[in-house]
Structure formats: structure tokens, C-alpha cells
Amino acid sequence: MEGTSFLPLLRVAICGGTHGNEMSGVYMVKEMQRQKVERAGSFSVTTVLTNPRATDACKRYIDTDLNRCFTNTLLSTPITDSTPYELRRAHELNSQLGPKGSEEAVDLICDIHNTTANMGLCLIFYSLDWVPLHIYKYLQSKITSVPVRAVQLDIPMAEAFSLEAVGKHGFAMEIGPQPNGVVRADIFNIVKEARDLTIEWVQLFNSGSTFEGGEVEAFTFMKSIDYPRDPTTSEITAAIHPELQDNDFKLLRPGDPIFLSFSGETVKYEGEETYPFFVNECAYYEKKIAFHLAQKVTLTLPSINVK
């Protein structure tokens, strides 16, 4: 595969608090602002606490999920008196860091999230963008304390709904398990290591280093599975089975237990072999998602360097 070159990454944004109760990003951004981090060698660093009202309230969001507001349709919806707070914030963030899809957009957005699922460090991105994929490859080669994985959402950029889609390149960093509203030092240190390595990668890239291509493993989203529910009340009637709990990204085979009903019955998985992730994510109960399923793929990256 031939090498590819990209323009230098001169403006990088590190964001947190998109979900106001995911504390690693909240405290990482606050700490970087306290230390007045505004540059790293060849590039500027913008730190943004993206959902300040939700952060103050220590809630995921005030009116609606901010990280679903960045589709082209929602970003072009006129603001009125009845516009939800988060959609208003999405427009402000799109002005500050974008506009999405434009030449003026920042070069790289890293948005820090936590999950209550046992996902280790997981980079999430749209499409096949070699810049975040090479950052992923770099993080994977350097971080040994926790598994480093990547999830690719195969969604066209116009429909890409999360903050990192506003940058020319971007990824979300999910780290877990960490309960909402809680900050754990072990998890925070992983975020710090991943942030420092991302900054190091951008420095090396801008200064002319070539990053060799090669194969990386990633997971592509297939579908979501809901909890078993009472057909009348639609209340959940089962929890994630203990054999599935904390086993994100471990192969799930037909017949493997996935739920344990409150009356004691095991529900077994039916379907093709697959990889579950976001298992028992707290914030997904309201979305009627018990876990997502993914396929494992091997991606072949070209070598890249700066134009």
C-alpha cells in the first residue's frame, strides 16, 4: 500500500464533559486549563469543557444527549427559544471548533469519555481516517497497563452525531470501567498516558516522522441488543448474565449466556459469533441497549507522513 501524506496538525482540541458525569474528561480538561496548557511544540491545544451545565449538575445531560447533536441536519436547524440546551451548545461548539466539514475546522479533536463497561481504553471513530487510526496504532504499541482497542462506526460524516466529527480528524476516547460521577486515579492515569502519547504522536508527525503502515485490529459496530422486557409494562426482567458481565470484546458464541432473569432463568445468545461491547453501560438503559455487538476486522494502514 502506498504512503499517504496529510497537512500538519496545527490546531488540536482536547475536550471533556460532553457527558457531564464522566469525570476523567471533566478533570483532565479542568487540570489542563489550570496548568494553562495552550501549546505543545508545533501546535496549539484548545481545551474545552463542552457541556458545562451538565458538568455542574453532574448529569449526563440537561435536555438531550449532546453527543448525538452533531449531525449536519441538527447543526443546520435554526435555534429558537425552545431549542434544547445541548443543541444550542452543539451550535456553539461547531462555531468554536468547526464548522464541521470546513477548512476552518480544527485539525484534530480528542473527546474524552468514560464508560461503566469494562472496555479498557477504546478509541471510537467514523470512517477510515488514517490519522486517528495511526494514533490508535501508536497508543496500542505503547500502553501496556490496559487493553487498547478501536471501534469504527460506519456512518457517513453528514450523519456522524458526536463531537469529534466536527474536527478534520477526530476520535472519542472511552475509558472504563468507571461509575458516573466518580473519578478513579487508575483510570485517570490511563487517560493522561493516552493524552500524552497523542500529543507526542502529533509532535512527531508534524516534525516529519514517517509512521509505517501495517495491520491493526478493530471492531465494527453491528447492532444493539435490548434487555428482556415485560411485554405489558416494558420494564426490564433480567440483568446481564454474570458470565457476560465485564467480558467486553470477548468472543460471544451461540448458546453463551447473556441475561439472567430476575426469576432465575438464563437467556442464551442466538446468532452468529460476535464481540459484545458497552456491556451494561449505565447510560444506555434509557436508550434500551444492554450491549452492542461488533465484528472483528483487520485494517491495513498505509504509511503516513506530513505534507
Ligand SMILES: [Zn+2]
Ligand atoms: Zn460519554
